[in-house]
Amino acid sequence: MQIHSMKNQGFSKRQVAEKLEMDFRTVSKYLSMTPEEYELTVLNRERRRNLGLYEGVVIDWLKKHPDMSAAQVLDWLKEHYYVCVSERSARRFVERIRKQYFIPKAKGQERQYTALEDPPMGAQMQVDLGVANVFDLASRNYRKLFCVACVLSHSRYKWGSWYTRALTSRQLLEALSDCFENLGGMTKELVFDQDRLVAVDENYGDIIFTREFEQFRLSSGFEVHLCRGGDPESKGRIEAGVKYFKNNFAKNRYFTDINAWNASFQEWLDRTGNAKIHGITKRVPAEVFEQERLFLKPVPLTKKTVETIVTRLVHKNNTVFYEGNRYSLPLKTYRPGRKVVLDVDGEILKIRDDFDAFLIAEHKLSKSKGELIQNNHHKRDTSEKLDLIQETLLVSLGGGEDAGIFLRQVRILKPRYARDQFDLAKEVIKNHSYAAVEKALSFCVSNSLFSAVEFRNAAQYFEANLKNELEEASKHPKVTVLKTPVTARKRELAEYERIVKGGDSK
Numbered sequence: 458m459q460i461h462s463m464k465n466q467g468f469s470k471r472q473v474a475e476k477l478e479m480d481f482r483t484v485s486k487y488l489s490m491t492p493e494e495y496e497l498t499v500l501n502r503e504r505r506r507n508l509g510l511y512e513g514v515v516i517d518w519l520k521k522h523p524d525m526s527a528a529q530v531l532d533w534l535k536e537h538y539y540v541c542v543s544e545r546s547a548r549r550f551v552e553r554i555r556k557q558y559f560i561p562k563a564k565g566q567e568r569q570y571t572a573l574e575d576p577p578m579g580a581q582m583q584v585d586l587g588v589a590n591v592f593d594l595a596s597r598n599y600r601k602l603f604c605v606a607c608v609l610s611h612s613r614y615k616w617g618s619w620y621t622r623a624l625t626s627r628q629l630l631e632a633l634s635d636c637f638e639n640l641g642g643m644t645k646e647l648v649f650d651q652d653r654l655v656a657v658d659e660n661y662g663d664i665i666f667t668r669e670f671e672q673f674r675l676s677s678g679f680e681v682h683l684c685r686g687g688d689p690e691s692k693g694r695i696e697a698g699v700k701y702f703k704n705n706f707a708k709n710r711y712f713t714d715i716n717a718w719n720a721s722f723q724e725w726l727d728r729t730g731n732a733k734i735h736g737i738t739k740r741v742p743a744e745v746f747e748q749e750r751l752f753l754k755p756v757p758l759t760k761k762t763v764e765t766i767v768t769r770l771v772h773k774n775n776t777v778f779y780e781g782n783r784y785s786l787p788l789k790t791y792r793p794g795r796k797v798v799l800d801v802d803g804e805i806l807k808i809r810d811d812f813d814a815f816l817i818a819e820h821k822l823s824k825s826k827g828e829l830i831q832n833n834h835h836k837r838d839t840s841e842k843l844d845l846i847q848e849t850l851l852v853s854l855g856g857g858e859d860a861g862i863f864l865r866q867v868r869i870l871k872p873r874y875a876r877d878q879f880d881l882a883k884e885v886i887k888n889h890s891y892a893a894v895e896k897a898l899s900f901c902v903s904n905s906l907f908s909a910v911e912f913r914n915a916a917q918y919f920e921a922n923l924k925n926e927l928e929e930a931s932k933h934p935k936v937t938v939l940k941t942p943v944t945a946r947k948r949e950l951a952e953y954e955r956i957v958k959g960g961d962s963k
Contacts, residue, residue, distance in 0.1 A: 459477060460473055460477065460479075460484055460487050460488060461487075461488065463476065463477075464488060470484050470485055470488065508534075508540070508542060508546065508547070508550045511534060511538060511540065512554065514534075514538075515530055515534075515550070515551065515554055516554060516558055516560070518530060518533065519551070519554065519555065519558075519560045520560060523560060523561070523562060523563035524562060524563040524564075525562075527544070527547050527548040527550075527551040527552070528544065528547075528548075530547060530551050531544060531547035534547070575610060575611050575738070576610050576611055577611065577752070578611045578612070578748065578749040578751075578752040579611070579642070579644055579645065579749055579751075579752030579753045579754070580610070580611065580644060580645055580646060580752075581609075581610040581611070581644050581645070581646045581647075581648060581682075582607055582608065582609050582610065582643070582644040582646070582647055582648070583607070583608050583610060583647075583648040583694050583695035583698075584605070584606070584607050584633070584647055584648065584649055584695065585606050585649075585650060585695040585696065585698075585699055586603065586604070586605060586606070586624060586629075586650075586652065586654075586699075587603070587604045587606055587699035587702060587703060588601055588602070588603055588604075589601070589602050589604065589702070589703045589707040589708075590602075591707055591710060591711070591712045592711050592712065593711075593712045593713075594711050594712065594713050595713065600621075600712065602619050602620070602621060602707065602712065602715075602718070603619065603620045603621075603622065603623055603624055604617050604618065604619045604620070604699070604702060605617060605618050605620075605624065605629060605632040605633075605636075606695060606698050606699045606702055607633075607636050607695070608694050608695050608698040609640075609644065609742075609746065609749060610644075610648075610694055611745070611749055612740075612742050612745035612746040612748075612749045613694065613735045613737075613738060613742040613745070614640075614731055614742040614743065614745070614746035614749070615698055615701075615702075615726060615730050615731055615742065616636050616639055616640065616726070617698075617702055617722065617726070618632050618635065618636075618719060618722075619715060619718055619719050619722060620715070621715050624654065625654070625767065626654045626667055626669040626670060626767070626768075627669065627767065629654050629655075629670075630669060630670065630673045633647075633673070637677075637756040638756060640750070640753060641750055641753060641756075642750065642753025642754055642755060642756055643677065643679055643753060643754050643756055644679065644753060644754070645679060645680060645754060646679065646680045646681070646682055647679050647680070647681055647682070648681075648682045648683075648684065648695070649681060649682070649683055649684065650683075650684050651683060651684060653667075654667065654670070655667060655670050655681075655683070656670070656683055657794075664681070664683055666681070667768070668768055668796070668811070669768070676757060677756075677757055678754070678757065679754070701730070702722075702730075705729070705730075706722060706725050706730070727743075730742075731743040731746070767779075767798065767799040767800075767801075768796045768797065768798055768799070768811060769796065769797055769799055770794070770795070770796055771786060771790055771791045771792075771795045771796065771797055772791065773791055774791075775787065775788060775789075775790050775791050776829070777797055777799070777808060779799055779806060780822075780823075780826075781826040781827060782823045782825070782826065782827065782828045782829070782830055783828070783829045783830065784806060784808065784818070784820045784830045784831075785818070785820075785829070785830065785831040785832055786808065786817055786818050787817065787818065790817060795811070796811040797809060797810060797811055797817060798810070798811050801822070804821055804822050805819055805820070805821060805822065806819070806820045806821070806822050807819050808820075818832065820832065843868075843875060843876060843879070846876070846879045847864050847868065847879065850864055850879055850882055850883065850886075851864055853883075853886050854886065854894070854898060855895070859898050859899055859902045860898060862902055863898060863901060863902055863907060863912070864879075864882075866907035867879070867882075867907050867908065867909065870907055870908075871908070877909075878908070878909040879909070881909035881910065881912075881913060882909045882912060882913075884913075885897075885909070885912055885913045885916050889916045889917070889920050890920060890923065892919070892923060893916050893919040893920035893923055894916055896915070896916075896919040897912055897915035897916035897918075897919055898912065900915045900919075901915055
């Protein structure tokens with residue numbers, strides 16, 4: 458209203474902008490609006506951004522549903538009032554209301570814990586990964602640093618190493634090797650969370666480890682205790698250790714270089730982390746460790762046995778993730794649990810089969826993040842067409858009526874597996890005699906067994922029978938069949954009468 462009033466008094470747009478300390482373009486935009494348009498656009502947008510207008514509504518929701526999360530509150534505000542704010546703002550808003558109006562968040566049933574005795578010296582070490590936000594002096598902004606933390610369960614002696622990027626399997630194993638070397642040995646058991654760098658599946662107790670970690674574990678000779686999913690309390694010593702690293706070392710510390718950071722961290726461990734009296738054991742970890750060191754197992758030469766293998770799971774859409782991007786694979790590469798090996802050669806990413814190192818695909822590495830690098834050739838199924846496979850099989854089976862019926866019915870009854878069925882039929886024709894294949898085909902059609910599996914079983918049966926018949930025939934002398942007809946000599950009836958009466962038979 459001030460803008461329109463000053464304009465009516467004769468001020469120019471630029472004068473109005475200078476006096477009201479506004480941008481010239483904003484003044485022009487508001488002058489072009491009617492009061493109704495201003496109400497619908499600007500004021501409505503401000504209302505949607507001002508969470509204070511909805512404080513009463515949110516209080517009612519929280520009192521009625523004390524277990525509501527800030528994310529759900531924001532979703533309901535968007536649904537009913539078209540609110541447009543960030544999740545962080547909504548989280549702070551809900552947190553302020555809970556404190557101001559004493560509305561604590563309802564929790565589930567309290568879990569009961571029991572104290573456990575410390576394991577013997579040299580028996581166990583717990584390992585975990587952590588992330589800390591630190592201020593980078595070079596970029597003048599906050600960044601993430603990743604750490605591997607290890608703590609000996611008996612002495613509470615701590616060790617760790619920091620990285621600028623999320624750890625790979627190779628880096629984790631190198632960190633463990635450095636830890637063993639620093640400690641002068643290793644414990645009998647290592648405790649891990651269910652991290653993808655360590656285990657693929659808990660598998661009801663028969664744990665399936667990643668290839669790299671299994672290789673390292675077998676060569677080192679330690680046992681692994683894997684925590685249950687979503688149960689960090691079962692490794693409370695290392696959870697407390699990670700918090701200690703983050704809050705007592707990394708917090709409020711400026712980052713310049715990762716090597717300088719790790720050097721400062723080792724000094725902090727010697728000065729504080731392992732030198733202060735532990736709050737629970739009431740002993741100095743460094744002093745207890747000097748005794749525990751004698752109970753550690755010798756460290757094998759693990760660095761020579763660990764290969765720098767980077768593996769990835771193949772996703773259902775026939776892609777693999779690498780360095781924040783997705784790279785395509787040919788159709789039908791995926792199968793549940795299949796892995797591939799990634800090999801970086803300069804700027805080329807080579808994707809090989811995990812079993813026999815067969816080259817599956819090649820891509821140029823992308824320097825961006827979140828991209829899909831796709832070879833158009835991978836979108837197409839370059840395998841042989843199904844119609845052509847069926848025609849070829851029909852010829853191989855003799856082209857008869859039974860062959861045509863069998864192949865058509867297989868394709869109709871098993872449309873999703875027709876290609877697999879035809880491939881199996883090819884193997885049957887290749888591995889069995891023509892006579893066995895012909896009998897098997899006739900048997901399947903006459904008994905309505907339209908399946909390549911049944912066709913294979915029948916061919917195996919008839920092949921075995923043919924073999925038995927040949928072996929049986931080889932045991933008897935051959936019978937020669939005369940080609941000229943043999944005529945028996947005929948006698949007169951009078952001669953038979955004389956023989957019966959006892960007369961001369963001549």
